Amino acid sequence: MVKNASSPRTTRVAPSSQKRPAQLTERRAKTEGRSNAADISAERLSPDATWQRRHLLDLDDFSAAELVVVLDTAGAMKEVLARDVPRVPALRGKTIVTLFYEASTRTRASFELAGKVLGADVINVSAAGSSVQKGEALLDTIRTIQAIGADVCILRHHSSGAPYLAARESSFRVVNAGDGGHAHPTQALLDAYTLRSQLGDLRGRKIVIVGDIAHSRVARSNMWSLTALGAEVVLCGPPTLLPPGLNDAAPDAEERDLPPVRVEHDLDIAIEDADAVMALRLQRERQSGGLLPSLREYARLYQVNGERMAKAKPDAPVLHPGPINEGVEISTEVAHGSRSVVEEQVANGVAVRMAVLYLLLRGEQP
Amino acid sequence: MNKLLIRGGRVLDPAQGVDEGADVLIVDGQVAAIGGDLDVANTEVIDANGLVVSPGFVDIHTHLRDPGQEYKETIATGTEAAARGGFTTVCCMPNTEPAIDTRATVEYVLRTAMSGHVRVLPIGCVSRGREGHELAELADLADAGCVAFSDDGSPVADGALLRHAMEFASISGLKVIDHCEDLAISDGGVMHEGWVSTRLGLRGQSAAAEETAVARDIAVAAEAGLPLHLAHISTRASTDLVRAAKQRGLPVTAEVTPHHLTLTHNVVAFGENGNRDNDTLLYDTNTKVNPPLRSADDVAACVEALREGVIDAIATDHAPHADYEKACEFDEAAFGISGLETAFGLCMTLVHSGALELPTLIERLTAGPVRALGLQRSVPNLGSLVEGAHGDVVLLDPAAEWTVEPERFASKGKNTPLACRTLKGKIVATLYNGKVVWSEERVEV
Incomplete structure (x- = not known):
């Protein structure tokens, strides 16, 4: 049963508006592409179609088409994972750093495996047991990771917005692996x-x-x-x-x-x-x-x-x-x-994170 | 005799009800006359043609950070920032290290301020160490030179202590200033609680945290029958409470900051204008301030209350911080905006938009704050150009545009959400006791 997208709803959080600041109008325009979801999923766009992002910080400005690109890429990654030897060299020579300020089992393990399946080098840094415990500021840790030569930093942090700071202040790519109460x-x-x-x-x-x-x-x-x-x-x-x-x-x-x-x-x-x-x-x-x-x-x-x-x-x-x-x-x-x-969610997590890493890093020369 | 003539400006002195084209004569550091036909023999002349000539601004809420946090600001840099912002008097808050809760600290501030750029009037602590438990020696602090008492940065959470402080301060004829915040309600919130805090996943601080404290303070002041000043109010309901208190004839006064008059919580996420890169959320730590930037409705209410006079004064809450205290996670960032040097330009947006008349704005920066704290008892004729007043004068160009460049601030605190923003309305020159303490090149002295 498919409801009409314009059916009335009792509590609309973001009602349509007449007066909207320019910056919000632009955001809204992106989200209005939503109703095209099915057409695009039917077409199964090639993963190369639209991915221009430097970072993955949140999904707040993703169109349906772009989401479908990631999900379809994840589907291809599931096929890789089903092989006898689930290894492809797509990201060989890339360095991935996972930087976790909070405990994690699923997210960290699946990112690490995702990177390894794609042939990247993965370095894990935890707040506990690193210089963070000695009081190192986030920006200093970020600069250290940059100096190491990371291509992408996968950041989990207890403060909302921390990945945005990292993205603004570094030359590597940032994947938000969970920031405070904000986004995952x-x-x-x-x-x-x-x-x-x-x-x-x-x-x-x-x-x-x-x-x-x-x-x-x-x-x-x-x-x-x-x-x-x-x-x-x-x-x-x-x-x-x-x-x-x-x-x-x-x-x-x-x-x-x-x-x-x-x-x-x-x-x-x-x-x-x-x-x-x-x-x-x-x-x-x-x-x-x-x-x-x-x-x-x-x-x-x-x-x-x-x-x-x-x-x-x-x-x-x-x-x-x-x-x-x-x-x-x-x-x-x-x-x-x-x-x-x-459990299926956890298993899909590896494929989805492979897709994200692949889409972020594929075009770059090592 | 040392004579200085400020010639040809529009003299705006709300304390006297003066708004006319006139010259201002300053003799030996004091205002000698305002008029059109003054004795100008052997007189230096400042050409104020096309400029507004106002009494020097009075900021009743400034954090100079000295002693103890000189890495954020010193009395020297803070008073230079004040001069650039048109302020010739600043009342410095006592949340220093040590706090200004003893005569020795007051004397340190006053002695250091002797070589500052503008007048410094210290505000003493309400409680020892600003801990909210025992009263500081308020009378001794008053004798040493304090002009009011506050634990600003923190509320006086204990309502009984607040009342006792008001009673003890009344011995010296001084007022208590409360930072209105119910800490149980604000509960560690880092920005205004509303849709933007939801959007950003940041812990919100509800408007009720301020409003309940405002309501409590008014009740305590009413019962004591003593005056009370409310620092940096920022919500519609707070303005309604103050309006009702004034209608009842209670001696309650209030201030508002330039940022609460002009910026909303939207800027935390999306920035001030479309010129910024809005591809991602900003989490701009330079917008983190306490009380937090509120909704557009709150801002409109504050502007209206200021226009009506329900809010007596504009106060900057100048809160300078070191770069590293803002270049960090939003949760970790210090609260505060470095505001002295942008106050006038930012407030002028209200004049240019038609929300406020220029004479009203000038009143709220001069006579208003003096009246709110009763500062004329400490400095006669402060905030006015009446004959015999100190020669504290600011020359303003309401139409001149300039771009905010924090790296060029005199203040050590570069923490402003206004970087790169063009403001219309600038300070051309500031005179303190008849001496130019800040001027643009184009002023010939």
Whole structure:
């Protein structure tokens, strides 16, 4: 069932506007290309068609066409990964540095493997055990990595915007592997890849993102990419865990540059006829921070469980970016049940990150 | 006798209600006369033709960082920045290291300022070490030369201590200035809470953090029956609270900064104008300031309140920082904008847009701040060109355009969100006690 893209929605975050600053108008123009998603996916554009980016910082200005280029490239990378000897020399001679200021299992491991499959040299730097622990400033660390001769730096940082600083102040390319509460573009790309492999064209598909939206970089990046691909995105969570600015009655609503998503606080309503459900990790410190009465109360209201999934479309896949708090944001039966695509997400993560590295670095001479 | 004539300008002295083409005669560092037919024998002449002649501006909220943080600013560089910005008097905030909470520190500031470029009037701490627990020796600080008290940078979170400070300060006839912020509500937010903070994934600081503190302060002041000054208010509801308090006849005064009158939270992400490279989000740490840059509606409310006189004064909250304190992650960056040298030009955008009349702007930079803090008790006739006043004069060209080049600031703090921006309205010359302390080449003395 494909809904008309112009069907009325109760809460539009970014209503169409008459007066919009020039810079925002330009952004909006990019996002209006969204409705073409299906046509482009049908054409399966060659990966060479459109990729002019120097960095991958977020998906906020990606058109549907550009997203499809990445996802199609990831599809080709999956074929590479399925070979007996999954190695290609596409990025031989390139140096990839992963610089992680936060703990990570999936993202870091998949980036490292992605680089190695493509023949690049991969150096891992962690905040713990590096000069960062001695108080080295981010910019100094960035300059050190530049001096080493990195072609691309994959940066995860606890402060929103840190990859933008790195991109502005260095000569290498930057891939955002998660910055604070802001963005996690490769996660959103692997989510989009997984959803498309499950559902096909995402136009008109209802995708419910449940949980701690306010602090979630995964949700933020997904809002941009999924709406760009034509999906109807519904955010669901307690008011304490939803970010401000989603109220279109505010005086400055017309100038807001946010993706067109809908907010529904009641999960039992939000999940009705959902084509896919994405549960987010709940940080336990949200309780001590006064944002939640208890994990029990949260689970009672917002846990994705079998009973609730019965209200979604039959076979609607369940995604989770990991790591999972079983029994909190997702029940054990659902996390490990037949609708869960959590492991597929991880596997797709390698292919998607190969695609990103390849698209960023391929044209350059070593 | 040392005589100086400022000839042919438009003299704007809101304290006296003067707005006319006239000459200003300064004799031995003091204003001797304003008029058209002055005795000009043996007189040096400054040609002010085509310029506005105003009393020197008075900034009641300046961070000079001296003592203790001289890498950010010194009294020498800060007062030079003031002179370039048209300010001939600055009231320096006490969040130095050590804080200005003893007579010795006040005396250090005043002694060092003797060789500064403009007048420095120190503001003393409300509490020892600005810790918010015990009162500083307010009367001794007043005797040493403090003109007001504040723990600025931090609120006086304890409402009882605020009241006691107001009561003790009243012994010396001085006011308390509060930085209005409920820290439990602001909760570590690094920018205004709104759609831009959502867009950037930055922790927001809600407008209510300021507004609840404003409301509490007004209630405490009302009960004590004592005057209170509110630093850098920035939201519509704050202006409404101050308006209501004034309508009740309460002696509450308030200031607003040039940046809160002109910039919104949009600039954190998208920059000030289309000239910048907006391919990616900016996370411009030079826009990080406390209180944070607010919504367009808040900005409009502040402008309106300033125009009405609900807000008494423009104050820069000049907050210089070293480059490395801004060249870092947004979360890590220091709060503050280096504002002395851009204040007039930035405020002039309101005049050019028709939101504010020039005489009103000048009033809020001269007589307004003097009245807000009662500074005429410390310096008679401050903020005016009345006969006998200090020869503190600024010559302005409201129509001249210039480009903000932070690397050319006199201030050590190059932290401004206005770099490369063209402003219309500039300071042509600044006179302090009848001496030119800053001038462009074209002024012949």
